[in-house]
Amino acid sequence: MVDVTNHERISDLTSLVLGGDNISREDAAWLFSLESSADIHDLMAGANRIREHFKGNKIHLCSIVNAKAGACSENCSFCAQSSFHQTGSPKYGFVDPEPVLEAADEANRNNVTAVGLVAAWKGLKEGPMLDEVCDRIRELSNSGKTRADASLGIIKSQAVANRLKEAGLECYGHNLESSKRFFPKHCSTHTYEDRVETIGYLKKAGLKICSGGIIGMGETREDRCDLAFSLKELGANVVPINILNPIKGTPFENNEPLPPMEILKTIACFRFILPKQEIMIAGGRTVNLRDMQSMVFTAGASALMVGNYLTTLNQSVEKDLQMLKDLGLDPNWDKHDFSDQ
Numbered sequence: 001m002v003d004v005t006n007h008e009r010i011s012d013l014t015s016l017v018l019g020g021d022n023i024s025r026e027d028a029a030w031l032f033s034l035e036s037s038a039d040i041h042d043l044m045a046g047a048n049r050i051r052e053h054f055k056g057n058k059i060h061l062c063s064i065v066n067a068k069a070g071a072c073s074e075n076c077s078f079c080a081q082s083s084f085h086q087t088g089s090p091k092y093g094f095v096d097p098e099p100v101l102e103a104a105d106e107a108n109r110n111n112v113t114a115v116g117l118v119a120a121w122k123g124l125k126e127g128p129m130l131d132e133v134c135d136r137i138r139e140l141s142n143s144g145k146t147r148a149d150a151s152l153g154i155i156k157s158q159a160v161a162n163r164l165k166e167a168g169l170e171c172y173g174h175n176l177e178s179s180k181r182f183f184p185k186h187c188s189t190h191t192y193e194d195r196v197e198t199i200g201y202l203k204k205a206g207l208k209i210c211s212g213g214i215i216g217m218g219e220t221r222e223d224r225c226d227l228a229f230s231l232k233e234l235g236a237n238v239v240p241i242n243i244l245n246p247i248k249g250t251p252f253e254n255n256e257p258l259p260p261m262e263i264l265k266t267i268a269c270f271r272f273i274l275p276k277q278e279i280m281i282a283g284g285r286t287v288n289l290r291d292m293q294s295m296v297f298t299a300g301a302s303a304l305m306v307g308n309y310l311t312t313l314n315q316s317v318e319k320d321l322q323m324l325k326d327l328g329l330d331p332n333w334d335k336h337d338f339s340d341q
Ligand code: SF4
Pocket: 072, 073, 074, 075, 076, 079, 080, 081, 082, 083, 119, 120, 121, 122, 153
């Protein structure tokens, strides 16, 4: 029997994905298990080719507005906004129209594809709050300056998802956060199944799905691999990868940071499993990757969350735009293009 080197096996898997086939769960688990720097660089080279093949040199940029901050009823262990944790994070009620329209202006100036309204609460039901949320979405959508996206928690009825769509919402952010197996280790006030059910209502309403997770919470590589396959099965259009930024006062405040090469390898593995989706690097990139931030694209990422995150700071949008320019990447993106299928 001829021994196949790691280099050859990675190259064969790259050709398989470039040819339009899916990699198996077993091959994906093997990619996640790679340890040596040489193998991870081979893997990233393959992921970069897959990104270029399916996405060209376009990079999709998104930004968020914290539309309702803090005092959340849920106990997600990574989150500064949970009422279970003492983090000193700001608390305020639902956002007025002005800051949302200012965010739309800023997005328009910086070639940012979408502005997402993000609320720290369990979820959204029918009633006056839904009316107010729909008003903000309508104003954002009617501004014509950006795509109106939102991340508003768990939804338990088709009628709510339909109302959001009618108001002009295009894409809803709802992370699975982790594998089904690991989920109870970071949240016990709602379930993985609640999240999957929400995505079902959103898809039925005709909304695009932005769903990914957080790495560095203590999950295994197998959990990360399972998350990527679950997102593929659910039909996520955009897949944000957040990297835990341990916040003082949360149960994960003392988590060991993931090594940058492990983060880049994870991004590359996601690209092999999800070749056509937008893979977006979101929270935690500045603090975890530092000088290696630009390598997320050569590891296969095709989208970037820019501007400040919900409770932590990011590098400036100008610096991100310069980074893209230096890499020969183009942030001009058709706001309504979800060419991920
Ligand atoms: S992640 Fe969302 S649901 Fe969980 S505590 Fe934070 S704001 Fe609440």
